[in-house]
Amino acid sequence: MRGKNGIPSGPYVPQEIESEGLLKMDVDQPLWEDVYIADFPDGKVPDWLEDESLCTGITAAQEAINCKQDLLRCCMEHSNLHAWYKSEFTATKRACDLSSGVLVLFTMV
Structure with missing residues (x-):
């Protein structure tokens, strides 16, 4: 045509x-x-x-950029989960320590 x-x-x-x-x-x-x-x-x-090779290169470059952004997001999520777990573990350990001290006081009385 x-x-x-x-x-x-x-x-x-x-x-x-x-x-x-x-x-x-x-x-x-x-x-x-x-x-x-x-x-x-x-x-x-x-x-x-x-140019097909240029189109493929652009796609590959965009995928690399997306992977770097995903890796950064995963690292931040890992850091947040680590901080949350540490605070939960500390609170649970403190509660266990306090409750064992209370039980000792009640058993001695």
Whole structure:
């Protein structure tokens, strides 16, 4: 259809959408590309859209950033759980120590 019926001959055409797995609504599917048939300035398609290796690199970089954020969140959660457990352990130990002292007082009387 390029170059026919008023369609420019050099526009970016997104990859064909396969019907298999279409209803999974995966955000990485080409269905979510919002470029459709677009005519870019100077007729140059951006590298991030045209070069498959660059697209893969962008995805990998974003995944690495997300992993670092998840690791930081997990470290903070670990620290919070450690502080909570320490306070609970201290309170339980103190309660046990106090109750054993009370029992000794009652048994001696």
